[in-house]
Amino acid sequence: MIIIDPSFRKLCENKDFILGNVYEKSYLINKENGSVIYISDFYGEPSSGVLSDRSEWCIVGGDKLIVWKKPTKLELIKEETLSPIFGIKYLSEIEVKILVDPWSEKGAIWLLNIQTLERKKMADFKLNSEYTEEFDW
Template sequence: MTNQNDYKKLYETEKFVIGHIYENAYLIEKVTKKSIFIGSFYGDPECALISRDNTWGLIGGSSLLLLIFKELIEIHDVELDWIRGLRQTDNFKVEILTDPFSDNSAIWEFNILTKEKRKIKDFPKYKGKPYSENIEW
């Protein structure tokens, strides 16, 4: 069993932590300390989000994983690759920031229930600039 301190934390609520050890993402139940393997990424996952009501989560990196806490759904969509940021905007909607340093960087809206996406806008602010961990969007 892996110690909770071994994980790099991506997101935390009062009930859960989403973290990773290198390319493997995990959901950790805080009360029981039970660790559940979520999935693997090409490279480390970059970001995660757990809904305000703790009923679903997203993990972003080389791809997007949707975790509805009894089911894992991998979202295969090239426009949603290389995710750098996630933020919840409604009970079942999030905004997704794709790689801000790429030519195709954009902010997308994603509906958790329908699994549909809608491009909000292109995001060229960091195109051609040096890499930075801190992205303002």
């Protein structure tokens, strides 16, 4: 089972699922029955992931974005302006905020509508400090 692999890293958890990865591969694990849904491979490990509160969807980010919608629909978003993903924040059942590499020239915060996959740039976001995983955005 994936979750007992010592390399498994939890990205997010809600009452129904655990979203995580083993190196470059990402998975959604049903907590009730242990079934595993393979989400995608990434170039490098995914950086972040979010589950909806009602378990209707999840999103995983890294060199691309993958949106999984119940029951089995996968959507790939791979755009130069949205890579690499540094973080994802849950806003509502239909929206997330996405942070693109804040140490690069294209560092920005984007809004993604999960239902339509429409993307809107909210603001440029660049850090002039050394790398850290702890900062407000």
